[in-house]
Amino acid sequence: MCESCGCGERTLRVTVSRGLLSENERLARENRAWFKRLGVRVVNLVGSPGAGKTSLIEATVRRLPECRVGVIEGDPETRRDAERLSRLGIPVAAVTTGGVCHLDARMVHRAFHELAASPPELLFIENVGNLLCPADFDLGEDLTVVVLSVTEGEDKPEKYPQAFRRASAVVLTKVDLLPHVDFDLARVAELIARINPEARLFPLSVRTGEGLEPWIEFLRA
Amino acid sequence: MCESCGCGERTLRVTVSRGLLSENERLARENRAWFKRLGVRVVNLVGSPGAGKTSLIEATVRRLPECRVGVIEGDPETRRDAERLSRLGIPVAAVTTGGVCHLDARMVHRAFHELAASPPELLFIENVGNLLCPADFDLGEDLTVVVLSVTEGEDKPEKYPQAFRRASAVVLTKVDLLPHVDFDLARVAELIARINPEARLFPLSVRTGEGLEPWIEFLRA
Numbered sequence: 001m002c003e004s005c006g007c008g009e010r011t012l013r014v015t016v017s018r019g020l021l022s023e024n025e026r027l028a029r030e031n032r033a034w035f036k037r038l039g040v041r042v043v044n045l046v047g048s049p050g051a052g053k054t055s056l057i058e059a060t061v062r063r064l065p066e067c068r069v070g071v072i073e074g075d076p077e078t079r080r081d082a083e084r085l086s087r088l089g090i091p092v093a094a095v096t097t098g099g100v101c102h103l104d105a106r107m108v109h110r111a112f113h114e115l116a117a118s119p120p121e122l123l124f125i126e127n128v129g130n131l132l133c134p135a136d137f138d139l140g141e142d143l144t145v146v147v148l149s150v151t152e153g154e155d156k157p158e159k160y161p162q163a164f165r166r167a168s169a170v171v172l173t174k175v176d177l178l179p180h181v182d183f184d185l186a187r188v189a190e191l192i193a194r195i196n197p198e199a200r201l202f203p204l205s206v207r208t209g210e211g212l213e214p215w216i217e218f219l220r221a
Numbered sequence: 222m223c224e225s226c227g228c229g230e231r232t233l234r235v236t237v238s239r240g241l242l243s244e245n246e247r248l249a250r251e252n253r254a255w256f257k258r259l260g261v262r263v264v265n266l267v268g269s270p271g272a273g274k275t276s277l278i279e280a281t282v283r284r285l286p287e288c289r290v291g292v293i294e295g296d297p298e299t300r301r302d303a304e305r306l307s308r309l310g311i312p313v314a315a316v317t318t319g320g321v322c323h324l325d326a327r328m329v330h331r332a333f334h335e336l337a338a339s340p341p342e343l344l345f346i347e348n349v350g351n352l353l354c355p356a357d358f359d360l361g362e363d364l365t366v367v368v369l370s371v372t373e374g375e376d377k378p379e380k381y382p383q384a385f386r387r388a389s390a391v392v393l394t395k396v397d398l399l400p401h402v403d404f405d406l407a408r409v410a411e412l413i414a415r416i417n418p419e420a421r422l423f424p425l426s427v428r429t430g431e432g433l434e435p436w437i438e439f440l441r442a
Contacts, residue, residue, distance in 0.1 A: 048269045048270045048271065048350070048373075049269045049352050049373055049374075049377055049380070049381060050269065050370070050372060050373025050374045050377060075380055076353060076380060076381055076383075077379065077380055077381070077382055078376075078379050078380055080376060080379070080380070099353065099356075099383055101322060101351070101353040101354050128353070129269070129352065129353075129380070129381070130322070130351055130352075130353055130354075131270050131350065131351075132297060132320065132322040132349070132350075132351055132354075133322050133351075133353075133354065135320075149271070149372065151271060151370065151372035151395065151398070152269075152270055152271025153270075153271045155299075155301060156270055156271060158298065158299050158301070159270070159296055159297055159298055159299055159301070159350070160270060160297055160298070160350075161298055162297075162320055174372070176401070177372070177398065177401055177402070180397070180398055180401055181398070
């Protein structure tokens with residue numbers, strides 16, 4: 001049985017992954033230069049399925065009427081979230097990855113062509129719902145923000161450290177559910193600080209509006 | 222700018238992925254034969270971070286005292302869930318993937334060496350918290366079960382269809398939170414049925430115990 005434990009194939013995988021990642025780095029640098037030239041500030045939102053990324057964008061757009069916001073909306077299937085955000089009257093470019101587990105710099109580059117003619121001041125890139133793979137791919141963003149809902153459990157920063165390490169901020173969503181779940185905000189803040197002492201924390205509820213103002217102020221700054 | 226849109230690199234990625242997947246299929250077949258020879262029934266639990274997979278295993282073990290249960294516990298980092306499950310007095314083999322976004326048949330094969338000397342009757346494989354990548358990797362299981370929490374939103378079956386397509390059953394966890402979230406059980410049941418009419422549905426709450434019995438009966442059968 002154990003002859004199947006050889007690992008030559010694994011080496012091939014690692015080599016190819018490295019090649020793809022360095023190609024991604026190159027494209028991310030191009031994206032970054034392009035965004036800068038057009039004066040677009042870019043936030044890459046990363047989080048699990050159902051963490052509340054789309055709802056956070058909706059609430060943010062409503063509270064930033066003075067700012068031209070655009071969105072690149074990544075989903076493995078369907079354009080439903082892109083359609084939902086379009087109803088806010090903002091420009092949205094949909095990327096349907098066909099099951100691919102992350103956005104990469106090339107997908108973002110292609111999608112941004114749809115928005116570049118009239119560039120937004122603030123661009124949200126909503127990544128595919130996944131706390132792992134998106135952390136490996138620089139998209140050319142200014143900030144990565146992890147969106148973690150309080151229903152996911154307080155052990156997530158330790159189990160998925162890569163995303164938290166990259167993050168300039170962590171938005172803790174659905175705090176209106178705190179009375180109904182086991183989630184110790186102080187403990188999570190401590191875990192995140194251990195992984196990434198620079199990361200700002202924004203506990204909030206899109207449902208009740210609680211905590212949204214500090215997040216909006218952070219984006220304004 | 223657009224010379225960076227060439228896609229030769231993408232073709233390489235697809236070719237390598239196909240090779241890895243067919244190698245995985247071969248190893249999964251070996252695992253399946255091994256499990257069968259030892260009389261082990263295997264359930265592959267797939268779901269987002271925080272969907273409640275570990276808690277579901279805990280509650281199931283407590284309600285199946287007549288059955289020798291074992292666990293292969295996949296996590297991107299830390300052995301915390303494996304330690305938590307070991308406290309139930311059951312055999313647990315930990316797989317820490319080092320950030321890799323799914324378990325594959327080889328990882329399961331290696332981990333099962335730790336359990337094979339005294340094989341369990343029922344083996345749970347708790348996959349890495351991710352609703353996308355694990356759906357591509359057969360591990361040699363008898364059943365794939367998707368664990369979806371009601372806090373993740375009712376659009377998830379359509380956005381992550383691959384996992385639901387593979388599933389023999391979907392466990393809808395945290396139904397005690399239904400009064401506090403927008404989640405229409407009937408609507409989700411309909412979406413799942415459209416993708417996979419064979420999948421059994423188990424709405425339950427590990428917290429209150431509600432709905433656990435039908436799930437336990439399903440596993441007994």
